[in-house]
Amino acid sequence: MTHRLVLTPGEPAGIGPDLAVRIAQQAQDVELVAIADPALLADRARAIGVDLVLEPVDYDTPPVAHRPGHLKIDALPMARPAVAGQLDPANADYVLACLDQAVARCTAGHAAGMVTGPVHKAVINQAGHVFSGHTGYLAARCNAPTPVMMLATDTGDLRVVLATVHIPLSAVPGALDGPHLAYVLDTVHTQLARRFGITRPRILVAGLNPHAGENGYLGHEDDEIIAPAIAAANQRGIDAVGPLPADTLFTPHQLARADAIVAMYHDQGLPVIKHAAFSRTVNISLGLPIVRTSVDHGTALSLAATADVDTGSMTAAIRVAGDMARHGA
Ligand SMILES: NC(=O)C1=CN([C@@H]2O[C@H](COP(=O)(O)OP(=O)(O)OC[C@H]3O[C@@H](n4cnc5c(N)ncnc54)[C@H](O)[C@@H]3O)[C@@H](O)[C@H]2O)C=CC1
Numbered sequence: 001m002t003h004r005l006v007l008t009p010g011e012p013a014g015i016g017p018d019l020a021v022r023i024a025q026q027a028q029d030v031e032l033v034a035i036a037d038p039a040l041l042a043d044r045a046r047a048i049g050v051d052l053v054l055e056p057v058d059y060d061t062p063p064v065a066h067r068p069g070h071l072k073i074d075a076l077p078m079a080r081p082a083v084a085g086q087l088d089p090a091n092a093d094y095v096l097a098c099l100d101q102a103v104a105r106c107t108a109g110h111a112a113g114m115v116t117g118p119v120h121k122a123v124i125n126q127a128g129h130v131f132s133g134h135t136g137y138l139a140a141r142c143n144a145p146t147p148v149m150m151l152a153t154d155t156g157d158l159r160v161v162l163a164t165v166h167i168p169l170s171a172v173p174g175a176l177d178g179p180h181l182a183y184v185l186d187t188v189h190t191q192l193a194r195r196f197g198i199t200r201p202r203i204l205v206a207g208l209n210p211h212a213g214e215n216g217y218l219g220h221e222d223d224e225i226i227a228p229a230i231a232a233a234n235q236r237g238i239d240a241v242g243p244l245p246a247d248t249l250f251t252p253h254q255l256a257r258a259d260a261i262v263a264m265y266h267d268q269g270l271p272v273i274k275h276a277a278f279s280r281t282v283n284i285s286l287g288l289p290i291v292r293t294s295v296d297h298g299t300a301l302s303l304a305a306t307a308d309v310d311t312g313s314m315t316a317a318i319r320v321a322g323d324m325a326r327h328g329a
């Protein structure tokens, strides 16, 4: 069965439109529908010298496999024409409207999942919206608890989950409490089984402080908050181990026994996976009622409308979303 995925290219001045145009040239085992301004995609295709036929989607017909060189479109208008590389807060509402439309298509059953291109958080805030990323925004739109962000390589050999995401580093210790860590560990445990077929995943949990606190001499959160949360999770049947010193957590010896690593904060986990597999890593929202994947990179404004845009992560994000859709709810 062919699944239909909706694709939001994200910030119109960034490389998201390039990704949509370039990905449309490739064979895909899903039907792809871009939720975007058709003029934006046509302009970007022209700018990079790619032929692209845009076809209005009909959600009432069954999905058909993607035809390279063609792209189904669910049209939404931008406020102003986009200039590659130049942010314009006037188009922030359009970026959010595309996300809203994608959620609506998924919840209505018109699409089996959504794949998001990169958005620019600052320009959306500049336009007056409090916005820390898709993850929180989509949770609010879906009336879901804050989902858990996981970045995974396309082969699944490394999965990094973040216990906290887009908050200042100084706010991290205060955000780590027992109920929150319980929610993160429960979500990883249940979602890896439900969406990826990994029953009883083994989860390795990083400490917060150097050497996981060194028995409390280098910080108290590891012993007082993280260790009890892991022990409680073990009581609930979750195979979680830690807190483990983060500096040696990503060594091959440790990874060989892990289905997922839980890092305590953004820059504890993401540099490792991006170093290992930038452009073949996928951002996955765990715990949303809909399937949502994304790229491992940002808007790369200086590369918009150039020949230097790597589509690897978008290709992987589409494939993973298709696999998740096939696993079913
Ligand atoms: N999924 C999303 O919506 C994400 C959005 N962002 C946002 O993107 C904006 C820019 O963030 P930066 O930190 O500058 O990260 P970035 O990922 O846009 O750029 C980092 C470096 O990687 C390069 N790069 C990124 N994607 C590439 C690709 N597909 N092909 C070739 N080179 C690529 C860029 O040219 C730059 O040198 C920020 O507003 C950030 O919040 C960042 C990450 C994910």
Ligand SMILES: NCC(=O)COP(=O)(O)O
Residues within 6 Å of the ligand: 132, 133, 134, 135, 136, 270, 283, 294
């Ligand atoms: N660092 C990941 C990132 O910025 C993407 O976040 P989100 O938009 O998926 O919430």
